[in-house]
Amino acid sequence: MGSNSWQTAITDIGPGKINVRGYDIVEMMEKLTFAQTVYLILRGELPNEKEARMMEAILVSSVDHGASPPSVLGTRNVISGGNSLNSAVAGGVLVIGDSHGGAIEQSARIMQELVSRGGAPSDLATGIVAEMKKAKTRLPGFGHRLHETDPRTIKLFEIADSLQFSGKHTELAKAIELELEKTTGRKLPINVDGAIAAVISDMGFDWRLGKGFFIISRVPGLIAHAYEEMTTQKRMRKLGNADFEYSGPLKRNI
Ligand SMILES: CC(C)(COP(=O)(O)OP(=O)(O)OC[C@H]1O[C@@H](n2cnc3c(N)ncnc32)[C@H](O)[C@@H]1OP(=O)(O)O)[C@@H](O)C(=O)NCCC(=O)NCCS
Incomplete structure (x- = not known):
């Protein structure tokens, strides 16, 4: 890491690699809903089933x-x-x-x-x-x-x-x-x-x-x-x- 580098904990990228909060985007595309993805990127962790359901309702509501x-x-x-x-x-x-x-x-x-x-x-x-x-x-x-x-x-x-x-x-x-x-x-x-x-x-x-x-x-x-x-x-x-x-x-x- 260079002396001018700064830190981000959101997404790790490289050639052929996109890991959002540590999860491979390709696996996410297969297994996560959009609401689960939004929760993950905002919070840093995957939601449990209830958190995912609540998130879904919030995003639909407006x-x-x-x-x-x-x-x-x-x-x-x-x-x-x-x-x-x-x-x-x-x-x-x-x-x-x-x-x-x-x-x-x-x-x-x-x-x-x-x-x-x-x-x-x-x-x-x-x-x-x-x-x-x-x-x-x-x-x-x-x-x-x-x-x-x-x-x-x-x-x-x-x-x-x-x-x-x-x-x-x-x-x-x-x-x-x-x-x-x-x-x-x-x-x-x-x-x-x-x-x-x-x-x-x-x-x-x-x-x-x-x-x-x-x-x-x-x-x-x-x-x-x-x-x-x-x-x-x-x-x-x-x-x-x-x-x-x-x-x-x-x-x-x-
Ligand atoms: C959403 C909003 C603009 C709707 O306003 P409205 O129905 O057109 O009502 P008015 O602006 O004409 O206000 C009517 C009276 O209610 C009062 N009032 C309205 N919302 C109020 C609130 N959130 N808190 C306290 N008093 C409120 C006003 O002060 C006014 O009182 P007055 O006649 O004694 O001066 C208003 O309720 C508001 O500013 N809410 C707060 C912001 C908010 O939550 N916005 C998100 C909207 S989804």
């Missing part, structure tokens, strides 16, 4: 949510402007943020920090909702524009329960949902980001991987939208809400 989410509009706009599929997918991924898809990261961070403090979920929930109210911020992972109850959350929790994954983070997420309703008078359901955040936290994933789960799941959806846009729509069509009013200064002279 594959698409119609044409209205900001990332899909981003992807379609990039195509509409006359760009390539890779630019469009990259554009969609760039739109993923704390309010859309990326809420998994901050939601998992908050839950992991709270659980590590210890204490009853209801007390932790009361504390964080009070903090949020004082700071006039929103709790990531809660609320949905369309769903009063997010069907993906229900199914993810059901699967997590059946696989005995549900632990302190899921319990806390449910306690926060109740506390939010009590404090704000609104039903702010645990959305799919919050559910994924709770489940991956119960599975032992670091919150800093949070956005990754959404990106891995949503990229096939973004590719489908990019392809549909380029093959069925005219360029520069009106996408999104163009019903705006100008509110800047009236015409003036220099």
